[in-house]
Amino acid sequence: MKYDVHLPGPSWSENENKGEDGDRVSLLTDQTAVVTGGAQGLGYAIAELFIAEGAQVVLGDLDLAATEAAAKQLGSDSALAVRCDVTKADEVDALVAAAVEHFGGLDIMVNNAGITRDATIRKMTEEQFDQVIAVHLKGTWNGTKAAAAIMRENKRGAIVNMSSISGKVGLIGQTNYSAAKAGIVGLTKAAAKELAHLGVRVNAIQPGLIRSAMTEAMPQHIWDQKLAEVPMGRAGEPAEVAKVALFLASDLSSYMTGTVLEVTGGRHV
Numbered sequence: 001m002k003y004d005v006h007l008p009g010p011s012w013s014e015n016e017n018k019g020e021d022g023d024r025v026s027l028l029t030d031q032t033a034v035v036t037g038g039a040q041g042l043g044y045a046i047a048e049l050f051i052a053e054g055a056q057v058v059l060g061d062l063d064l065a066a067t068e069a070a071a072k073q074l075g076s077d078s079a080l081a082v083r084c085d086v087t088k089a090d091e092v093d094a095l096v097a098a099a100v101e102h103f104g105g106l107d108i109m110v111n112n113a114g115i116t117r118d119a120t121i122r123k124m125t126e127e128q129f130d131q132v133i134a135v136h137l138k139g140t141w142n143g144t145k146a147a148a149a150i151m152r153e154n155k156r157g158a159i160v161n162m163s164s165i166s167g168k169v170g171l172i173g174q175t176n177y178s179a180a181k182a183g184i185v186g187l188t189k190a191a192a193k194e195l196a197h198l199g200v201r202v203n204a205i206q207p208g209l210i211r212s213a214m215t216e217a218m219p220q221h222i223w224d225q226k227l228a229e230v231p232m233g234r235a236g237e238p239a240e241v242a243k244v245a246l247f248l249a250s251d252l253s254s255y256m257t258g259t260v261l262e263v264t265g266g267r268h269v
């Protein structure tokens with residue numbers, strides 16, 4: 001028996017992603033993305049890959065000079081720097097408004113800004129706990145809320161939240177960070193359910209040990225300990241997280257929402 005199946009949303013075929021001359025068509029042509037914490041590390045790598053795939057990107061980060069330098073490196077036609085502290089709702093609102101004003105819309109929001117304030121619970125101060133919760137959990141909530149307000153009107157959009165494997169398994173010295181990163185998973189799933197019928201998808205990434213300023217600040221013996229837990233036997237590169245962010249931001253993942261993808265080289269599976 002032959003079934004005639006009509007699926008909603010973009011279809012996929014072998015040739016769909018090819019141009020007339022057979023070259024691969026970019027995945028994010030003319031789309032606008034906001035990346036928080038985009039001045040360096042994973043955020044910068046995500047912005048770089050999105051631009052290579054045809055997007056314009058607004059980088060939101062704390063230090064305007066560093067963010068402007070990053071945007072300049074990415075090319076001023078495709079990247080805009082905005083000073084933004086993600087813990088402040090009004091600054092996040094201004095960040096997404098800048099994307100609409102400067103590039104004419106908002107298709108993708110990557111809530112990536114982050115800090116660590118590691119200490120065992122005996123030594124961790126209340127301030128260190130509050131800071132980490134504010135940047136990761138409140139920051140991601142601020143970004144999701146601001147982006148969703150625009151995306152729901154357009155009936156399309158993809159939000160990608162940066163969690164961590166620390167939020168899945170809990171890591172020593174990270175009661176603040178593990179709590180925030182686990183919270184991002186709950187936030188992602190709840191927002192995915194609220195926004196699905198509006199055409200807005202919300203997904204999360206849990207990176208493991210990725211080479212960046214955040215992890216290079218780690219004492220060597222801690223780095224070695226973590227590396228020993230990675231079945232693939234090496235740390236990941238920011239570009240390898242960026243490829244997964246591209247997948248979740250693009251129509252390649254058109255039927256995925258509320259999911260959490262681990263990018264860990266097999267660590268803690």
Ligand SMILES: NC(=O)c1ccc[n+]([C@@H]2O[C@H](COP(=O)([O-])OP(=O)(O)OC[C@H]3O[C@@H](n4cnc5c(N)ncnc54)[C@H](O)[C@@H]3O)[C@@H](O)[C@H]2O)c1
Pocket residue numbers: 036037038039040041042043060061062063084085086087112113114115135139162163164165206207208209210211212213214215
């Ligand atoms: N590197 C890893 O191994 C790893 C693993 C798992 C998760 N992550 C997560 O990936 C994200 C990026 O981490 P990274 O390794 O690139 O770190 P990074 O320190 O290199 O970059 C983080 C960026 O966030 C910015 N930032 C910090 N607080 C901010 C705030 N309040 N408002 C706006 N920007 C702010 C910083 O200025 C910096 O540019 C973080 O959420 C981090 O928790 C990283």
